[in-house]
Amino acid sequence: MQELNTQNTLREKIATFLREAIVKGELRPCQRIQEIEIAERYQTSRTPVREALRQLEAEGFLMIRARRGAIVSPITEKDITEFYEIRGLLESFAAEKAMSLITPEEIEYMRQLNGKIKESFSKADVQGILRTHNEFHEVIVHACGNERLINLIKNLATQHQRFRIVLSHTHSVLDSIKEHDEIIAALRAKDSRRLIEAVRTNSENGCRALIEKIRAINGQKAISIN
Amino acid sequence: MQELNTQNTLREKIATFLREAIVKGELRPCQRIQEIEIAERYQTSRTPVREALRQLEAEGFLMIRARRGAIVSPITEKDITEFYEIRGLLESFAAEKAMSLITPEEIEYMRQLNGKIKESFSKADVQGILRTHNEFHEVIVHACGNERLINLIKNLATQHQRFRIVLSHTHSVLDSIKEHDEIIAALRAKDSRRLIEAVRTNSENGCRALIEKIRAINGQKAISIN
DNA sequence: TTTGCTTCTACTTTATACCAAATAAAAGAA
DNA sequence: TTCTTTTATTTGGTATAAAGTAGAAGCAAA
Missing domain, CATH: 1.10.10.10 (Winged helix-like DNA-binding domain superfamily/Winged helix DNA-binding domain)
Known part of the structure; x- marks a missing residue:
């Protein structure tokens, strides 16, 4: 073994x-x-x-x-912008490929995970939110079938995790949950365009929130970050 | 310095x-x-x-x-399929971004490079074809402005080079030149859809040709590759 | 005789300890 | 202060010991 x-x-x-x-x-x-x-x-x-x-x-x-x-590695505004561009692209592509491969059970599991995120949020359990959030995204990505792509996104996700923690930011959890609902709905409807749009939106909102955060930090004191 | x-x-x-x-x-x-x-x-x-x-x-x-x-690393059919999927996606994205940033001079340079490929082809200069072909693609990618993306694609390009050389294959050069012409035309016309389509087509044709090649090799003798 | 298992040997990678070279920091001279 | 020289610290490279794996040899059972 x-x-x-x-x-x-x-x-x-x-x-x-x-x-x-x-x-x-x-x-x-x-x-x-x-x-x-x-x-x-x-x-x-x-x-x-x-x-x-x-x-x-x-x-x-x-x-x-x-x-x-x-x-x-430093975390600059440019890093975050570039990073989200790539991640959004790869993840929406993975999602599109996953659509034809994903099982109803997996979609149901995603729905449950999204519920768990809401639950963790009400308990103010930040660790739980992050962990479950990541698992939600992993389910889609893993369903895409392209192993090389899965590994690429996995590494990006770890770096993403770092951005969020170091900048101590989880972009508005309630918005995120709604965006996840939209992703689930698009998967159920087998609507490719809608799915890509939903994943992109989710990614872009995450990016915008982090950019605002880093600007605020850099505005305060130009130390440590960047 | x-x-x-x-x-x-x-x-x-x-x-x-x-x-x-x-x-x-x-x-x-x-x-x-x-x-x-x-x-x-x-x-x-x-x-x-x-x-x-x-x-x-x-x-x-x-x-x-x-x-x-x-x-x-072995080279399997799955590797090639997965590889081209990712590369086609990233490169078409880079091209789209490059469209608004690329200068007329750079487009003209790409035209010249494509001419050089034709020239090398007539001289049966395989090394020259590969080198110039790579440079052509690099010009677009470098114009996209996303450094992280540039590095990612650069690594993929080197692996791509390996696939072609190890399988001793340059997908039909004349077709490739025509596809490059289409890419240049799309850039000139600032036609985003057309450009993405052209880059994708170029990538997909390259993939198809390599897959055929690897099947032929594996059919003959199941040694060495895979 | 052949097959399957165990033991042992040889080889390769992994880890340690030490030396050399280069950079950064400190001290001294202009 | 500013520039040069010296010292100290840290990384890069070498040599070697320890540990793990693969293959060979030997033995038992079919």
């Missing part, structure tokens, strides 16, 4: 720890990451740390300059 | 060498890559080799299983 190839090597463990720390915002944008420091924290030598850093660079979480070390 | 951060470290050099070897087909799909072998060939220790291997894994050229080593 255990065909999963993950989590066995130190490199993987360290990469996972660091990725989570970056996504959670414990490691701030532009913060310097030193090999020795990480190695000492996890009681290892520097080699697996270095490999983990390179991996995170490839995933877009770190920037490494030769002989000058790594910093956590 | 030299803000370019490339080519200074051994890791970068080795990664570049290996990437080229894979793209050129000197390293065949599924071929095993051993650290020590590469290290000896380039007269280095194994550490920079390993970092290069991890980088190429992230770029999609290698597959690495923990404690079992690396192999050159």
